[in-house]
Amino acid sequence: MDLQLPRGMRDFPPEEKILRDEVIAILKNLFELYGFSPLETPVVERWEALSAKYSGGEEILKETFKLTDQGGRQLGLRYDLTVPLARFVGMNPTIKRPFKRYQIGTVYRDGPIKKGRTREFYQCDADIVGSSSPLADAECVQLALDVFERFKIDVVVKINNRKVLYELVRAAQIPEKFTEAAILSLDKLDKIGPDEVIREMVERGIERTSAERFLSGAQDPQAFKNSEGYRELEPVLSALRDSRVVWTPSLARGLSYYTGTIYEVYAKDSSVTGSLAAGGRYDNMIGQFLGGTEKIPAVGISFGLEPILEVLKEQRRDLPLRKTVTQVYVIPFKTLVAEGRAVCQRLRRAGIKTDIDFSAKGISDGLKYANAYAIPFVVIVGPDEVAQGKVKLRDMRSGEEQLLTVEEVARQVAQRLS
């Protein structure tokens, strides 16, 4: 058989999965420290929910994997974790609000494959449903600051409010029909520079003077300190009072469901130019999605596992890509396999991740195996050692060997690996 993965899908062998699990564990821990509880929804959703108005929008729907069950029901693979959250909130109306949940899971997009972009990828989302306080926005940003401190990644958080952008458009006397086009162009400022932004806006039909006024307004935070958008942003900024959080009037976060404060987190001094996390307030989406008249305010932040891993690998070249979780490899002499297994079980009971060689191919083959997987310690169970009630501990990096009891081995290994 022709062995292949589906296009855009990946395997994560142990040496990558071990690191991914560690990053996910840190995110999980931080989400929970902030009082977000875990929620799990299925990978498969009804097509009706995925395609509802106010959910992902046309662009995303084109990239959504479609399938049917045996009953002929239309289904699809989720393309984000926000639509499932909205559905869950709708199906559980008695949940006490604010409802704080996080979800770490894979999402699927049947789109073009760019560098670092796959068709199955993780989103790590934390959301607060049912609070309109600006302090809920501040909590999400504070969470991001704490997350990246934990990862030892220096970041800058660009923050803005969607209303600032609308006011900028109006102040520049850009006709209403060009609002979306103008904001989309402005959002590219960092990527394509001011001249290109102007050129693009003019090309889209906006007058040059308006385009220039719009751009200069977006680059002058002082000019909009009296705007409604800034009045919404100000309590968020002052709750945070953090120099890493920078008001960036040009920040737009696409055009879909955000209604208020928005933010994007970038790594400083990194070749990774995309955002590591992003989010904002979306006060209309859930209510409209549910088709009711109730307004359900919500804020959230989404962390990207792939870009975070990219920065970690770039900035911490010492980061161990371990090939195995195994800490100790027990190699018993041919005749001492039962004794070897007993040693192995005692080490496991002491919390040491232990594997055992029962191939009976001999010590040197066992050492080669431990080497191939870069296992840090080997324990040799030989007749001389057993006679003394001890085993031989070999540090595979230094080559140093010691005659120890199993308890001493467990202590030493735990110490040296901590």
Add this chain to the structure above:
Amino acid sequence: MDLQLPRGMRDFPPEEKILRDEVIAILKNLFELYGFSPLETPVVERWEALSAKYSGGEEILKETFKLTDQGGRQLGLRYDLTVPLARFVGMNPTIKRPFKRYQIGTVYRDGPIKKGRTREFYQCDADIVGSSSPLADAECVQLALDVFERFKIDVVVKINNRKVLYELVRAAQIPEKFTEAAILSLDKLDKIGPDEVIREMVERGIERTSAERFLSGAQDPQAFKNSEGYRELEPVLSALRDSRVVWTPSLARGLSYYTGTIYEVYAKDSSVTGSLAAGGRYDNMIGQFLGGTEKIPAVGISFGLEPILEVLKEQRRDLPLRKTVTQVYVIPFKTLVAEGRAVCQRLRRAGIKTDIDFSAKGISDGLKYANAYAIPFVVIVGPDEVAQGKVKLRDMRSGEEQLLTVEEVARQVAQRLS
């Protein structure tokens, strides 16, 4: 919109997901203690791989969700984690063997929905690829014994070898064409009883005397102690030397890819009659799946998350179904929100899972919220407390209140929750 989940799919709200995460964490820990490293493969596989001969077989294929990508490629959702493992091994031929991996992930079956059976469910698999030693079989069973000890679930492990069954069939002079039918009937012994097993075999065309001889052979372990199958099983049993592991000649594990030792783990004294874990040796499957001539021996065990949770809920009625991860809910006076946030951040830094009320609706509303989520502790930040550099800690179960510093709160909460 009509809010529904796809048929056979489930949401796991925090009160269930928190427990599920704990169970998964224990499985992950045990797998790693045994030197299995994590592997992750995508949910979506190529149809060609899922439908290859020697993979899941016709029955499973009928229940496999099918989809295509935008390029018209035929894909499907994985129905188990073993076929992806075989594909991974084939695509990574240089991996040093034995290769030990575990994978915890969802699989999908578009089948009929019975009690406790959903269309998306977790499998938690540990496999050793590339060892034909009976001690590899013993390791998988030992892992299961340790797992259920950790869960405090009393179990019995039924163990057998596929070759014993073939020898039983021959000894009973059942014609070869009835081999599969006879074994399938026998496998139901515990469920339908001996009379029904005989009736079914006769109905399928097996002579009554052969059927009776087959059944009585399967119920008499002594009769087959000299068989090849038992000679394979014996070293596994003597490595384990555990009274919970019981040779059960009638155990068959379906008919698909198992070639040697097989086992199923059952809870004692439980209404959950299905197996909690099961596995065995499959020495031909990977090699045949890859279409090569190389034989790749393998053993594995698969734990079922759902039945384990069912037994845990049944046997440990005290098991807390927590509605939130939050340990402390900080309620600041209206004018002291900034102080409240500072307290909250200090508790988080001390490792306490902390949420904060910034609704400014007052203490009693905050207490109601904490009650609704069964949060065990509340910290009240009021003017009197702040004046003394302290806060009020309220134990929500006892109602007891203490005036403490934030550091004392962190210590007390950590202690009382441990």
